[in-house]
Structures are given as C-alpha cells and as structure tokens.
Amino acid sequence: MTSSNKQTQTDKLAAEIGDAILSGVLAPGTRLDEHGLAEQYAVSRTPVREAIRSLAATGLVELRPRRSAVVAEITPAQLEVMFVAMGELEATCARLSAMSMTPIERRRLQNQHERMGALVESDDVAGFIEANLTFHALIYAGSHNGILADMAVGLRRRLDPYRRAQFRSPGRLPRSQAEHERIMQAIVSGDAAAAHAAMLNHVSLVEDTFIGLTATRAA
Amino acid sequence: MTSSNKQTQTDKLAAEIGDAILSGVLAPGTRLDEHGLAEQYAVSRTPVREAIRSLAATGLVELRPRRSAVVAEITPAQLEVMFVAMGELEATCARLSAMSMTPIERRRLQNQHERMGALVESDDVAGFIEANLTFHALIYAGSHNGILADMAVGLRRRLDPYRRAQFRSPGRLPRSQAEHERIMQAIVSGDAAAAHAAMLNHVSLVEDTFIGLTATRAA
DNA sequence: AAATCAAAAACTGCATGCAAAATCGCGAGG
DNA sequence: CCTCGCGATTTTGCATGCAGTTTTTGATTT
CATH class of the missing domain: 1.10.10.10 (Winged helix-like DNA-binding domain superfamily/Winged helix DNA-binding domain)
Incomplete structure (x- = not known):
C-alpha cells in the first residue's frame, strides 16, 4: 500500500x-x-x-x-492560466536554485541531467518522463523554499494528465534535453537570470506543444 | 454583518x-x-x-x-520562507503586469500611485496601509493570472499580522512611495525585467525591516 | 517529595437520523 | 408541441450518539 x-x-x-x-x-x-x-x-x-x-x-x-x-471543470482558459503559473513558479525556483543551491545539490542536478542523456540515447520515453520528474523536483528542492516548491508540485500534479501526451511528439526528448542542459548549466554556474529565462523558455515550449495538441484535437 | x-x-x-x-x-x-x-x-x-x-x-x-x-505555529524560519515566497510571487505578478496590463489597468495603477502620494504628504499611515493593499491588488489583478494572484493574496493575508508594525518605522512612507514609483514606472512602460527587479527589491526591504523589528524584540 | 502507573475524564473519528433545500417528474395550460 | 408550475423524491447540512484513543488525575511506591 x-x-x-x-x-x-x-x-x-x-x-x-x-x-x-x-x-x-x-x-x-x-x-x-x-x-x-x-x-x-x-x-x-x-x-x-x-x-x-x-x-x-x-x-x-x-x-x-x-x-x-x-x-472541477477546467476550461482551456484556466488551463492556460495554470500553465503560465506553473511556468513562472518553475522559473522562480530555478532562479532561487541558481542562487542558493549547495554544491552537493548542484552536483546532483548535474548527475541527474547526465543520467537523462542516456535515456534520450535509448529513446526510453517512460524512463525519461520519470527522470524528468526527478530533475524538476531537484530544482524545486534547490530553491530551499518549501512554499514555492509545494505550489509548483501541486500545479504540476494537477497538470500532469495534460502533459503526458506531449513527450510523444517526435524529437521531443532531445529538444527537452537540450533545454535542460541550458537550465542546468545556468543553475550550476549560479547565473540566476539565465536560469530563470531558460526555465521559462523550457516550460513555455512544453505549453506550446500542448496547446498545439489540443488545438488539433479541438479542430 | x-x-x-x-x-x-x-x-x-x-x-x-x-x-x-x-x-x-x-x-x-x-x-x-x-x-x-x-x-x-x-x-x-x-x-x-x-x-x-x-x-x-x-x-x-x-x-x-x-x-x-x-x-499552526510559525517558526522564524518558516516566516522567512513565506516572506521570500511572497516576494517572488509579487515580483512575478509585477513582471506579468508589465507585459500584459491593458492601458486602462496601467492608468489605474498610475492613479492609485498618485493618490498615495497625497497620503504620504499628510502622513496618513492608516490610509496609506489601506491604499497600499489596493496598489498591490491592482498588480495581482494585472498579472491576469488568477492562480498566482490567489497565491499572493493568501500569503499576504497570512503575513499581514507581521507586516503591520513596519509602516510605523520613521520615514517608511516616503521610502515606500519612492519604491512604488519605480515599480509603477516599470510596469506602465512595459519593462518586465525592471518591474520584477523593482518589486523584488521593494518586498525585500519590507522584509528586512520586519526582520530587524523581530530581532530587536527577541533581543 | 518525586516518579510511576492505573483509572477516570475528555476528546476525536465515525455512524446515523432528521429537517430543509434542491432536483426531478408529471400534469395542466398556452 | 412546448412551457410552466406543483408535488414527490433525492440530497445536502447539521445534530447527536457511540466507540476507541488520548490526556488528565490521583493514588501508590520509592
């Protein structure tokens, strides 16, 4: 149980x-x-x-x-709002992580990113999704702010059903990995602004993919 | 009732x-x-x-x-986390406001700021506190993101008891007004990064004032 | 006098019952 | 044929009661 x-x-x-x-x-x-x-x-x-x-x-x-x-019904408009909110929260966590992660936490993030590289190579979608959760969770935790982290986790959980589909878009894994690379680099090197921007960009792209999917489905 | x-x-x-x-x-x-x-x-x-x-x-x-x-007991450590979280949320709302407020909303924010100038002149602390709530509420609303706004409102409400004292610090009103000026200008002119930075600075200063107060009280 | 332990009191978790509100169904009227 | 209204049924909101656990208290021992 x-x-x-x-x-x-x-x-x-x-x-x-x-x-x-x-x-x-x-x-x-x-x-x-x-x-x-x-x-x-x-x-x-x-x-x-x-x-x-x-x-x-x-x-x-x-x-x-x-x-x-x-x-609760989720209208497309609310979904959009939720995606934006989550993106902003994630970006904020990334920014805080860049500023306040301990060396050990930075190392862990780097390791996790490298591990995911192997999953991209073998095109292991399920494994990547799982590892992706961990990657983002490390960034939440690295913000050293339980409140922001909880908010992000809650939103992510809520949006998860709508996100699953999008990793199956062809070529999504390598692209995600490349974006993660930038995020991870910015955080590890302590560049707060870059971390924020990179994460925002990453999440926005995910959102766009999703919006594209629903638009296709709705049309 | x-x-x-x-x-x-x-x-x-x-x-x-x-x-x-x-x-x-x-x-x-x-x-x-x-x-x-x-x-x-x-x-x-x-x-x-x-x-x-x-x-x-x-x-x-x-x-x-x-x-x-x-x-719920709030430890100083939790309080610190809450202040940081609120600062980040407010800064994010300011950023989004700079990007997506309508002309009318920008005008309203400007008006509210000007109105508060008069309250500073007359040193009306109670009036300023009230107007300050509205000022920040306008920025939450201007983010056009109900979720982030709700989170910010909730945190603000929660922190309110700890914030009241700090407006009584001598010279706090003019200083707040000056900070608001920069925030307002950045938002109205659509400078997202500046709005974010200015708000973060503003809230951090408020937090510092508070930390100072508690430190004094605890000592 | 302090510590320990057991019995009693108090309190929470859950079930059940009842009254009021809302929903549904049916019939009358347009 | 559709709309509106009224009564029956369903369903929520709240009160109350009981069982099990926690807390308190008081007696006993060291």
Whole structure:
C-alpha cells in the first residue's frame, strides 16, 4: 500500500478520490454524491463530506453550497492560466536554485541531467518522463523554499494528465534535453537570470506543444 | 454583518475561526477543541470539524489525527520562507503586469500611485496601509493570472499580522512611495525585467525591516 | 517529595437520523 | 408541441450518539 492505514478514513478518502479525479476515473463535471461515494468506499457520509471539503481546498473539486460538489471543470482558459503559473513558479525556483543551491545539490542536478542523456540515447520515453520528474523536483528542492516548491508540485500534479501526451511528439526528448542542459548549466554556474529565462523558455515550449495538441484535437 | 449568512455554517465558521487566528485572538499553538468551539459558536461539532479541515488546507491550522488540531505555529524560519515566497510571487505578478496590463489597468495603477502620494504628504499611515493593499491588488489583478494572484493574496493575508508594525518605522512612507514609483514606472512602460527587479527589491526591504523589528524584540 | 502507573475524564473519528433545500417528474395550460 | 408550475423524491447540512484513543488525575511506591 502506498497509503498507510494509520491515518484517518477522511485522509484516505481524500487521497483516493483525489487520485480518481487526477487519473480521470472521475471526469470533470461529475457530481460527487455523498451517499454514493459513502457506499462505494464502505464508510459513512461524514468522512466523505470531510474528504470532499479537503479536495475543494486544493481546487480539485468545486463546492456549491446546498448542491452537489462537482469535480472541477477546467476550461482551456484556466488551463492556460495554470500553465503560465506553473511556468513562472518553475522559473522562480530555478532562479532561487541558481542562487542558493549547495554544491552537493548542484552536483546532483548535474548527475541527474547526465543520467537523462542516456535515456534520450535509448529513446526510453517512460524512463525519461520519470527522470524528468526527478530533475524538476531537484530544482524545486534547490530553491530551499518549501512554499514555492509545494505550489509548483501541486500545479504540476494537477497538470500532469495534460502533459503526458506531449513527450510523444517526435524529437521531443532531445529538444527537452537540450533545454535542460541550458537550465542546468545556468543553475550550476549560479547565473540566476539565465536560469530563470531558460526555465521559462523550457516550460513555455512544453505549453506550446500542448496547446498545439489540443488545438488539433479541438479542430 | 460582514459575512453574508447565505452560505453554510461551515463556511461561516471557517471564516470566523480563520479571522480569529489571523487577528491573534487564537494564538499559535492553541488547541482547537471541537466541543468548545461548537458551544462557543452555538452549533454542533460537525460544522466545526469541517471548518477546521478547511483551515488546515490553507495552512492556518495543523491537523494531528486522533488529537486536537492546533493553530499552526510559525517558526522564524518558516516566516522567512513565506516572506521570500511572497516576494517572488509579487515580483512575478509585477513582471506579468508589465507585459500584459491593458492601458486602462496601467492608468489605474498610475492613479492609485498618485493618490498615495497625497497620503504620504499628510502622513496618513492608516490610509496609506489601506491604499497600499489596493496598489498591490491592482498588480495581482494585472498579472491576469488568477492562480498566482490567489497565491499572493493568501500569503499576504497570512503575513499581514507581521507586516503591520513596519509602516510605523520613521520615514517608511516616503521610502515606500519612492519604491512604488519605480515599480509603477516599470510596469506602465512595459519593462518586465525592471518591474520584477523593482518589486523584488521593494518586498525585500519590507522584509528586512520586519526582520530587524523581530530581532530587536527577541533581543 | 518525586516518579510511576492505573483509572477516570475528555476528546476525536465515525455512524446515523432528521429537517430543509434542491432536483426531478408529471400534469395542466398556452 | 412546448412551457410552466406543483408535488414527490433525492440530497445536502447539521445534530447527536457511540466507540476507541488520548490526556488528565490521583493514588501508590520509592
């Protein structure tokens, strides 16, 4: 079990329902019927209500007083806003990392980048996606600011479903790696402005790829 | 009534208890006894529990399973992190504002700044604090990014109790106004990098003032 | 007098029940 | 045929009750 059963039912439910939403099992707009969920998870309505309220605070569900809570709908406009916000947060973390990473952290980032080079060579998309998470997580952590890092992690988690597709674009891996190279170099050499710019550029390109995908799909 | 009684008890309680915490009525570390709060607000424990869970998601209270929730303690280290995070968020909003404010929004920011000049002249501290909120709110809104704006607002709200004191430092008003001048100019003229730098500088100085105050108090 | 441990009190987590609001369905009217 | 309104059903919001855990208290021992 990934989730320890030491915590309360409410916490387990919040995690479970949250995963269901993020993985698409519960589609946006779905009504969250308390009674139904209670029955489904074999608990009473009370913990379900509390879990829903927790999820509402994270933005995953929308609370409408006296009416069913629903899985939050994400309009293309909101998605755009979220991508921009995440880009800015990542860029900020990169900037802070350039300024305040310890030598060990810089070394780790460099190592991770080199490891990813091998994955690009072997065209291991799944491995690259996984390693990419770590790469970015190292930069969050390097900012030495848990609040900004948490915000970035939360947004990334939220956007993940929309990002998966884009690594399959042909030639995406080598391009990502090249962008990472610039980001990593800037951070390791302590060039805050360059780190910020490189990360912003990187994330913007990812976003553009995504927007392109949806535009194609929508058209 | 400031809070409309259209919403649910839970929402009202969350707002009420949240205000009590932010205003210092409920000091950090205080145990949030469900039974006691229920009695105090003349409701049952259920809405109290849900309100507490909401507040936990905002970071105002800390949830400890099977034990009382407590008002979150803020260590100086956390405070420092929060100040940095807020500074970065504000700077980012300023940058985005410089890039994407509409002409009308730029005009409004300019007007607000000029209005604050008069308050500095008359040394109206309370008025300046109020107007200062608006000034910064205009910049949040000008970023055209509700997510970043919400994050900034939330952090500002959270830090507000620690910020109040610092406007009373002698000569703070004119200095703030001068810094605002540079921020405003950069945004209005569309200089993103300058807006970012000016805002970061502004907020850092505020933070330094605060750190100075606490250091004095602690010593 | 301080420390230890056990019993009692208090409190949280969860289930259940009830009243009010919202939704749905059906029939009347245009 | 469509729209509107009214009653029935569903569903939320909140209160209350019970079981298990934590905390407190008081007695006992060193």
